[in-house]
Amino acid sequence: MSETVRVLISEDDVDKKINEIGAMISRDYAGKNVHLICILKGGVFFMCELAKRITVPVSMDFMKVSSYGSGTESSGIIKIDKDLDEAIEGKDVLIVEDIVDSGRTLSSLVKMLGDRKPNSIKICTLLDKPERRVVHVDVDYTCFTIPDEFVVGYGLDYAQKYRNLPYIGVVEL
Ligand code: IMP
């Protein structure tokens, strides 16, 4: 079976938007250090590009979570597949995600990380699909709000394919 990918957001538009969000984060965290937490694997391309545009001191850590559930629906009960290497107590944490869909993964994650006593905890996402939201999450920085379509590229996959596309596309079967 083969599918095609239609460009939804061009590489140039993603690049410009990450510049803007990076500048915004640099202003908001002036005088502080920001501790970026990348949610693997999808958040990796976005975090690298974002980190390069932040002008306050940056540190980084990585976490991989999966949610129990059937098929494409996440359940909101998350399992840590790879935990952070460092403690986040007292740190200004910024979670970097590829996409907020139902919101279940992020709302559980924020609660879990909040228990570790960071100084602050905020969320930055490349994409948001608000029509799909089931659980409320406060997203602090959003690059693009998109309609309810299945997207790939810039870290996002379809059956582990297309993460390396430098733009965001829609899979057409
Ligand atoms: P949530 O718990 O439903 O918000 O799950 C969000 C996760 O589902 C994201 O981190 C992605 O890994 C995955 N996801 C949701 N929508 C898409 C999509 O359109 N393309 C690729 N992955 C997606």
Ligand code: MG
């Ligand atoms: Mg993800």
